[in-house]
Amino acid sequence: MAFLQTSLDACVRRHPDKEAIVTRERRCSYAQLSREADLLGAALQRRGVRKGERVAILLENSIEVAAALYGILRIGGVFIVINPQTKADKLAYLLQDSGATALITGRSFELVYASAVAAASECHTLIVEGLAADADLGHCRLLSMQAVLAGSAADIAPSGLIDYDLASLVYTSGSTGKPKGVMLSHVNMCTAADAIATYLELRNDERILCALPMAFDYGLYQLLLCVQVGATLVLEKSFVFPAKVLELMAQERVTVLPGIPTIYSMLLGFSALAKYDLSALRTLTNTAAALPKRQISDLRAAFPQARIFSMYGLTECKRVTYLPPEQLDIRPDSVGRGMPNEELWLVDESGQRLPNGATGELVIRGSHVMRGYWRDPAATALRLRPGPLQGETVLYSGDIFRTDAEGYLYFVARRDDIIKSRGQKVSPREIEDVLYRLDGVQEAAAIGIDDEVWGQAIKVFVVARPGVTLAEKQVLLHCRQHLEDYMMPKAVSIVPELPKTDTGKIRKTGLK
Amino acid sequence: MSDIKQQVRGFIASNFIISDLDKLADGASLLEHRILDSTGFIELVSFLEETFKVQIQDDEMVPENLDSLDNIEAYIHRKRAG
Numbered sequence: 001m002a003f004l005q006t007s008l009d010a011c012v013r014r015h016p017d018k019e020a021i022v023t024r025e026r027r028c029s030y031a032q033l034s035r036e037a038d039l040l041g042a043a044l045q046r047r048g049v050r051k052g053e054r055v056a057i058l059l060e061n062s063i064e065v066a067a068a069l070y071g072i073l074r075i076g077g078v079f080i081v082i083n084p085q086t087k088a089d090k091l092a093y094l095l096q097d098s099g100a101t102a103l104i105t106g107r108s109f110e111l112v113y114a115s116a117v118a119a120a121s122e123c124h125t126l127i128v129e130g131l132a133a134d135a136d137l138g139h140c141r142l143l144s145m146q147a148v149l150a151g152s153a154a155d156i157a158p159s160g161l162i163d164y165d166l167a168s169l170v171y172t173s174g175s176t177g178k179p180k181g182v183m184l185s186h187v188n189m190c191t192a193a194d195a196i197a198t199y200l201e202l203r204n205d206e207r208i209l210c211a212l213p214m215a216f217d218y219g220l221y222q223l224l225l226c227v228q229v230g231a232t233l234v235l236e237k238s239f240v241f242p243a244k245v246l247e248l249m250a251q252e253r254v255t256v257l258p259g260i261p262t263i264y265s266m267l268l269g270f271s272a273l274a275k276y277d278l279s280a281l282r283t284l285t286n287t288a289a290a291l292p293k294r295q296i297s298d299l300r301a302a303f304p305q306a307r308i309f310s311m312y313g314l315t316e317c318k319r320v321t322y323l324p325p326e327q328l329d330i331r332p333d334s335v336g337r338g339m340p341n342e343e344l345w346l347v348d349e350s351g352q353r354l355p356n357g358a359t360g361e362l363v364i365r366g367s368h369v370m371r372g373y374w375r376d377p378a379a380t381a382l383r384l385r386p387g388p389l390q391g392e393t394v395l396y397s398g399d400i401f402r403t404d405a406e407g408y409l410y411f412v413a414r415r416d417d418i419i420k421s422r423g424q425k426v427s428p429r430e431i432e433d434v435l436y437r438l439d440g441v442q443e444a445a446a447i448g449i450d451d452e453v454w455g456q457a458i459k460v461f462v463v464a465r466p467g468v469t470l471a472e473k474q475v476l477l478h479c480r481q482h483l484e485d486y487m488m489p490k491a492v493s494i495v496p497e498l499p500k501t502d503t504g505k506i507r508k509t510g511l512k
Numbered sequence: 513m514s515d516i517k518q519q520v521r522g523f524i525a526s527n528f529i530i531s532d533l534d535k536l537a538d539g540a541s542l543l544e545h546r547i548l549d550s551t552g553f554i555e556l557v558s559f560l561e562e563t564f565k566v567q568i569q570d571d572e573m574v575p576e577n578l579d580s581l582d583n584i585e586a587y588i589h590r591k592r593a594g
Contacts, residue, residue: 085546108546244575477529485549488551
């Protein structure tokens with residue numbers, strides 16, 4: 001399989017009328033998905049979008065997201081799925097940083113995209129769902145998505161794409177406060193998808209639930225894996241109404257549930273769980289944060305017929321390792337010792353390979369490892385460093401693991417200060433940057449605090465300028481205006497001062 | 513406007529930045545209009561439980577009960593009656 005879209009082409013040939021995606025609103029066959037992708041791709045190509053150009057997607061989880069990304073791939077473009085919770089200023093940053101020339105979005109996002117595209121000089125085209133007729137917005141042309149999809153102009157000119165070219169930019173939070181675009185080529189993504197489909201033993205009769213944001217690679221890959229194996233994606237917008245998700249899972253006979261500990265915690269705590277017939281479930285997967293032992297045994301009891309996969313990965317290479325389900329009884333704390341078509345090892349501070357039984361930073365080698373961070377060679381050089389073979393680079397994960405005598409990995413700690421809340425990476429610096437934009441804030445610090453359900457929750461400390469009074473509610477309201485929901489502080493503390501280091505920087509150790 | 517809807521509008525106004533909250537129709541979906549995100553719904557549930565002295569069961573956390581001002585009002589009435 002050369003390109004991500006190759007498997008879509010194969011599905012259209014083999015079983016065009018098979019359900020590709022099911023949502024509450026509609027069901028879509030592989031032929032329909034492919035046709036919608038072609039219509040959107042052709043419309044972008046007519047507007048001058050060429051191979052290698054980035055096209056952003058700002059929509060709730062929907063069939064339109066899938067059609068958009070395959071359309072972008074078919075014209076050789078690079079898709080960027082943006083979290084629908086993103087506010088205007090961050091959208092402006094993402095469009096400017098990526099240099100996106102087009103945006104596929106919806107009318108309901110108007111308040112978010114209007115000011116953002118005004119600030120993004122390279123963006124010239126929007127395809128807008130819910131827009132009745134084409135229009136202009138500043139320097140941009142707005143196309144009505146319904147008009148595009150009702151049309152017949154679906155011819156796509158060859159783009160000259162090769163598998164070494166980029167397929168997607170997946171933005172990830174880092175310590176510096178500004179998210180970075182992880183550059184993923186077709187080779188990267190196909191390699192990862194192949195390995196995952198293999199170890200999960202996904203079959204073409206799977207019905208895979210996705211209620212995770214498709215802006216998150218874990219959510220995105222549920223679609224890619226479905227298309228890879230020719231299965232059906234049951235797509236939900238979020239877990240906000242858990243009873244509805246359970247109802248959908250029962251009704252659609254979902255066989256695969258990709259979750260994170262927060263979701264499993266919520267499901268296990270659901271008093272009426274037993275009333276939903278989830279007997280079709282045969283696979284549960286977990287990643288983004290460690291599944292507590294107690295939860296593993298509770299899940300075993302609730303879903304005795306399902307295999308549970310504890311996994312670990314990072315956006316920079318999609319996935320790294322999984323624990324074979326039969327190992328769950330033997331070493332429930334482990335995340336495994338790799339996956340097909342990949343090499344892993346631990347290194348000490350000086351980069352020396354460590355033997356089994358040691359603790360060190362995890363290094364990954366393989367074709368799934370990213371090409372780098374978009375337009376950030378300095379940050380890239382910190383993570384992609386020379387490998388054993390001349391000219392190659394390998395990925396330094398930034399995570400500390402230990403191995404047991406048989407080489408199984410156990411997560412120890414992150415090297416950086418990134419907070420993991422509800423399975424999502426949150427940069428304290430990004431939150432602090434937002435806090436500093438509130439009038440009257442003199443100093444700010446964001447930390448992670450232990451949270452039983454979320455893993456970690458965010459707590460912020462704020463010092464007001466002399467003569468200014470700040471209220472907690474005011475701080476929260478301000479955060480809400482700029483941050484996605486999973487980045488919102490759970491607790492705010494207005495304090496008279498913050499502890500400092502010898503060099504005058506705010507010292508976070510000891511804050512709680 | 514009923515007291516329940518008024519109180520919920522007040523809660524939304526003081527906790528979420530919404531331009532033109534007056535333009536939000538009583539029947540409009542809070543989720544679709546992105547008035548409330550997942551954290552927002554959790555806070556709404558706490559607010560409703562505290563303000564109206566009801567216990568919201570986890571299988572009652574559904575759009576039919578919570579996703580619009582009209583739905584919330586009807587749901588609170590039912591809880592108080594039953």
